[in-house]
Amino acid sequence: MAIREGGAGRKAFQVFNTVFLFLLMLLCLYPLYLQLITSISHGLEVMKGGIILLPRNVTFNTYTTLVRGELFMYMRNTIVYTVVGTLVNLGMSCLCAYPLARKTFSGRKFFTALVTVTLFFSGGMIPMYLTVKQFGLMDTMWALILPGAISTYNMIIIRTAFQSIPDSLIESAQLDGANDLVILARIVVPLSKATLATMLLFYAVSHWNSYFDAMLYINKKNLYPLQIMLRNMLIGGLFNEETAIAGASADSFAVTDATLRSAAIVVTTLPILVVYPFVQRYFVKGVMIGSVKG
Amino acid sequence: MKRNRFTALFLAAVMLLSLAGAALAETPSTWLCDELTELHVMRDENPSQPIKSDTLKLKTIEELLNVKLVIEAPPKASYSDKKSVLIATDDMPDIMYVDFADVKAYARDGMFVNLSEHRDEMPHLFALLDANPSLSMSTIDGQFYSAPTLYRSNPDTALSGQLVNFRMDLLKKYGLETPTTWDELYEVMKAIKEKEPDLIGMTNRKAGNTTATRKLLDCVSYPLGSYSSIYYDKDLGGQWIYGPAHENFKGVLSYLNKLWEAGLLDPDYASMTKDLWAEKLSSGQAMCTIDNDGVVRNYNVALSTINPEAAFGVIPTLQNALGETRNIAYSNDRPANAWVIPSSCENIDLAIKFLDWCYSEEGTDVNNLGKEGVSYDVVDGKKVFKEEVLAKYAANGANAIYDMSSELGIGLLEFTPRYDTTPDNQMALYLQGSDEAREAYRAVTQAILNDPGLVDNNTIITAPPLSAEETERFNELLVAVENIVWQEVDKYITGQEPIENYDKVIEAAKAAGAAEMEDIYNKAWAAALGE
Numbered sequence: 001m002a003i004r005e006g007g008a009g010r011k012a013f014q015v016f017n018t019v020f021l022f023l024l025m026l027l028c029l030y031p032l033y034l035q036l037i038t039s040i041s042h043g044l045e046v047m048k049g050g051i052i053l054l055p056r057n058v059t060f061n062t063y064t065t066l067v068r069g070e071l072f073m074y075m076r077n078t079i080v081y082t083v084v085g086t087l088v089n090l091g092m093s094c095l096c097a098y099p100l101a102r103k104t105f106s107g108r109k110f111f112t113a114l115v116t117v118t119l120f121f122s123g124g125m126i127p128m129y130l131t132v133k134q135f136g137l138m139d140t141m142w143a144l145i146l147p148g149a150i151s152t153y154n155m156i157i158i159r160t161a162f163q164s165i166p167d168s169l170i171e172s173a174q175l176d177g178a179n180d181l182v183i184l185a186r187i188v189v190p191l192s193k194a195t196l197a198t199m200l201l202f203y204a205v206s207h208w209n210s211y212f213d214a215m216l217y218i219n220k221k222n223l224y225p226l227q228i229m230l231r232n233m234l235i236g237g238l239f240n241e242e243t244a245i246a247g248a249s250a251d252s253f254a255v256t257d258a259t260l261r262s263a264a265i266v267v268t269t270l271p272i273l274v275v276y277p278f279v280q281r282y283f284v285k286g287v288m289i290g291s292v293k294g
Numbered sequence: 295m296k297r298n299r300f301t302a303l304f305l306a307a308v309m310l311l312s313l314a315g316a317a318l319a320e321t322p323s324t325w326l327c328d329e330l331t332e333l334h335v336m337r338d339e340n341p342s343q344p345i346k347s348d349t350l351k352l353k354t355i356e357e358l359l360n361v362k363l364v365i366e367a368p369p370k371a372s373y374s375d376k377k378s379v380l381i382a383t384d385d386m387p388d389i390m391y392v393d394f395a396d397v398k399a400y401a402r403d404g405m406f407v408n409l410s411e412h413r414d415e416m417p418h419l420f421a422l423l424d425a426n427p428s429l430s431m432s433t434i435d436g437q438f439y440s441a442p443t444l445y446r447s448n449p450d451t452a453l454s455g456q457l458v459n460f461r462m463d464l465l466k467k468y469g470l471e472t473p474t475t476w477d478e479l480y481e482v483m484k485a486i487k488e489k490e491p492d493l494i495g496m497t498n499r500k501a502g503n504t505t506a507t508r509k510l511l512d513c514v515s516y517p518l519g520s521y522s523s524i525y526y527d528k529d530l531g532g533q534w535i536y537g538p539a540h541e542n543f544k545g546v547l548s549y550l551n552k553l554w555e556a557g558l559l560d561p562d563y564a565s566m567t568k569d570l571w572a573e574k575l576s577s578g579q580a581m582c583t584i585d586n587d588g589v590v591r592n593y594n595v596a597l598s599t600i601n602p603e604a605a606f607g608v609i610p611t612l613q614n615a616l617g618e619t620r621n622i623a624y625s626n627d628r629p630a631n632a633w634v635i636p637s638s639c640e641n642i643d644l645a646i647k648f649l650d651w652c653y654s655e656e657g658t659d660v661n662n663l664g665k666e667g668v669s670y671d672v673v674d675g676k677k678v679f680k681e682e683v684l685a686k687y688a689a690n691g692a693n694a695i696y697d698m699s700s701e702l703g704i705g706l707l708e709f710t711p712r713y714d715t716t717p718d719n720q721m722a723l724y725l726q727g728s729d730e731a732r733e734a735y736r737a738v739t740q741a742i743l744n745d746p747g748l749v750d751n752n753t754i755i756t757a758p759p760l761s762a763e764e765t766e767r768f769n770e771l772l773v774a775v776e777n778i779v780w781q782e783v784d785k786y787i788t789g790q791e792p793i794e795n796y797d798k799v800i801e802a803a804k805a806a807g808a809a810e811m812e813d814i815y816n817k818a819w820a821a822a823l824g825e
Contacts, residue, residue, distance in 0.1 A: 044576070044595065044596045044599060047572050047573060047576045047577075047593070047596050048573060048576050048577040048596055048600075049573035049577060125379060126379065126382050126383055129379055129383055129385075130383055133383075133385065211372070212372075212375075215368060215369070215372040215375060215376055216375075216376065216379055219366045219368070221367070228369055228372065229341075229369070231369065231371050231372070232339070232341045232369035232370055232371045232372070233341045234371070235370075235371035258569060
């Protein structure tokens, strides 16, 4: 109310602010919008250039090309890896974070130090590959899930969140006869929902975007995640020069590298963008808890 | 007892019968092994041509050789990472597709089987290698550790290269003669520019990791009498030369400067991208580009939607100011892409026999055409794809050749150590629709094939075999020299510096090691030829 009752200067500021923020929003949204209209424009029009505001000669062939390339199979794999992977991540991270958060845990400092070391040092790609191979994980989805089951950084944030729960709460639960697993499941986890939701997002996005592990550990095509296929289309290019042939008709240019690239960006970004707003309310709160009390 | 005797008799009869059966079902002579054996090969998968596991080719190989070929195909974009890890962990498949650079890096460590030691078991491969002395450049200390990807010429052979692509409709429109020299090209572009001032004369693109300027010079400097890197100059007495550190390079720069001054060179030439290049060509903004003619021809489709007359065509190799008529054609042999058998392979004998079979006529037929009577027929001694096979995929337009190759498992983008371009060429001809268009298409490919100015790029830029120390020294010098040259070039093209001053760049490049680089190459070249 105070704002409305303010003077002309205030009003001018409001107008300016709204316009400015609106322009800022356009600036953020436009690149995404441009990808969208490029992906549904005819390849020849994109080749000729000049698509700025509206799509031209709309066609959905780009998306059918993506689908023809067994998009759904890759999509399904990615969803399975993301869901299973994130659940394993959260489960393992909580199980690791809980004892480290308890002051009564003997050797806590030693184990914390041990875990922290992995933040700074890792075995490297080749030893990792050999380990995965010797465990017989090659060509299974577990090769993508188990080696990175715990992200130390995320686990430490969860530990910090767990530490902020008053000891008295846990003590009273112990008096009621609860063991550690019950305390973790019934008290600690429900009280840390905000942090866990944030970690869920972190873990899920990293699974969704990852391609490198799959490239290393998976040789079977039917186990590839979506990102491998899309990365190949983006970097490898659809039409290659080695065997470029003449004599094609205009229809065959409905889909070109440029439109396919845009469609791939839309397909990969959209699902995560859709999930984001639902988790966002936890997001801000969650990261704050982790950081302030660190 | 009676029953026992009967059983014994019966068993004896069965034994006799099965022995007879075994003798009758003799191993077919084409089989490479008695038991069906799996061979794992790995190559990268190009996104346009997915590699499938149930193709006609794989079935034919299994029938003929009793070998079950399993192709592992990591995506092209991730292939080099994957390859490095497999080499580093010595966890390679039976046959692997590598760059010759990998062979150089690892062969001396004994990672790959020395094929030269198995010369007698690989008659087909070595017959081809011996027939072409320039392939000795693919040896390491005189030994072949890899089998290069080779080409089998065929009646439909076509040639491609960084050729002069020009808007032929503009020549016709203004009644201009097709240029035969670089100076005439300049005059023609100038004449068109007077009529249509908005048109760009010559445009270019960026490719790979190089800059757009570098790509432009990669395309124009050889025909203009020099080259943008180290190359073998047959017109300068046959020697290796680092182009930018030589007098002739001034001619290249001053030609580009002449275009620049007349407003004929693309004003964005130094910052072009491939997309921008495609846009300029397909929207009719440019007269000319020196580049891959196959790619440029693709933009004719978009161009014809604006103006049905407009089209890029190839101008035969032009004569430069030194009186040379020369340009680089892409080599059909691809020694840079090679196939190796890792030393850790468990079935080296079979891998060797199989790899050699791929270089035989039969193997080349199966790898490129599929199976006779199923995918192709032999008509008057010529191998021709069945019309119904071509028709089935032709509906997919630009993707036709990829779809056909993917489904049949054939062609250069598959596991094909020796390839021929029959599928590509017959599909391209088929797509022309009418006999008239086919004749026109054939005329174009024939004209390029018969262009006397075109030189195989393997004879110009394929490095002679260097020792490990030579390679290291050369690369060290190359970095130093290129740092000097490539920051100067734009100044001379745009006329910020007069061309006489380029002598200073030549001096600096020579001082930084250009002469030593040439020396390393010339010595290695002489040594390779001497052997």
